[in-house]
Amino acid sequence: MSSKKILLPDAALSRRRVIGLAATSAIGVVVSQTIGGCAADAATAPLTDTTNTDGGSGSVASCVVTAALTEGPYFVDERLNRSDIRADSITGAISSGVPLALRFNVSRVASGACTPLTGAYLDVWHCDAAGVYSDVSGAGAGRRFLRGYQITDANGVAAFTTIYPGWYSGRAVHVHFKLRLFAGSTASYEFTSQFFFDESLTTTVHALSPYSSRGTRNTLNSNDNIYNSLSTAEKAALTLQTTSAGSGYSGVINLGVQLA
Secondary structure, three states: OOOOOOOOOOOOOOEEEEEEEEEOOOEEEEEEEOOOOOOOOOOOOOOOOOOOOOOOOOOOOOEEEEEOOOOOOOEEEEOEEEEOOOOOOOOOEEEOOOEEEEEEEEEEEEEEEEEOOOOOOEEEOOOOOOOOOOOOOOOEEEEEEEEEEEEEOOOEEEEEEOOOOOOOOOOOEEEEEEEEEEOOOEEEEHHHHHHEEOOOHHHHHHHHOOOHHOOOOOOOHHHOOOHHHOHHHHHHHHOOEEEEOOOOEEEEEEEEEEEO
C-alpha cells in the first residue's frame, strides 16, 4: 500500500462507538497505572486479567462502551514498524524529552467475553517537545520521528518507547493512536482515539528542558474541544495515569473493541 497523508482538522468526529475493557469500572478504553514501573518497565508489566468472573470480589473486568476521537492531526501511513519511536528514521536524530513507555493491552469483546486481539496494527503518533509533528508542513516536513506501529502479540500487547509530548496552540497535551486490522492490503477494521495527561504532571514535565523553552501552554484539558466532547467517565478513561521512576514515566492502555 502506498503511503498517504491524511490531514484532518481537530474537530470532534461523529461519535463512533466501540466496546471497551474496564478493570472493575464502568469505563471503556481504559488508561491505567503501571505499578512500580519506570520507562523501561512497561514492556514487562503484568497483563490485565481479562477473564470474566461472577462479579464477586475476584471480578477484574467488564465490557462497556466508549467513544472514538478524531484522527487529526496528523496521521501519516508510513508503516514504520518499530517499538522505539523516538528516532527520526531518516536522520537518526533522537527526539529529546522525558522518556515515556506505553503499553497497549488490546482485547476483542464478543458474547460478553474479552480475549486478546492478536495481529492488529497499532499506530501511535504525537508532537515533539516543541509541539512539532513529523512529516507534515513546517519544521517537521521530510522527517519521521515520534511515529510508529507495532503488531499486537499473542497476548494482544503492543508496547512503545517515546517521550512525553509537548504542546501546540489550541490543543491540550495528547497522544494519538489508531488500531487497524487488514485483509491483505485492505483495512478491514479501524478505530482511532487520543489520550490525555494529568495537568499537574504536564506542568511539572514542561518546566524541564527542552519543554521550558516553549513557554506556558495556552490550552488545558478544561478548554480543549476534543477532550470536552467526552463524558465524565470517558474523560477519566482517556486521561493517562502514570507511574514515575528514575527519569521517566510509564502507563498502560487497556483497549477492547467489538469487531462485529
